[in-house]
Amino acid sequence: MDKLQLLSMVQAYTGIGIGLIIGLGALGACVGIGIMCAKFLESAARQPELMPQLQGKVFLLLGLIDASFIIGVGIALWFATANPLLAPLG
Secondary structure, three states, rough: OOOHHHHHHHHHHHHHHHHHHHHHHHHHHHHHHHHHHHHHHHHHHHHHHHHHHHHHHHHHHHHHHHHHHHHHHHHHHHHHHOOOHHHOOO
């Protein structure tokens, strides 16, 4: 295999990996947020007096779930712009 063909294969597989990182990360974050918010509404309906305490925890967890997805997007963008896998080929 010549060098140009190897370079194009690495870039193609990197593009597939980027799509998987972003797509599966978004899917996981959306499912996690959906389940968590459903459980919050369920618990608030059962015990309305605990709603202020639960609400703070829900917002904290929403931020953590979104942060994990944003970190995944950052890693994917790093691979898209400055791919470290191309360095040995260059």
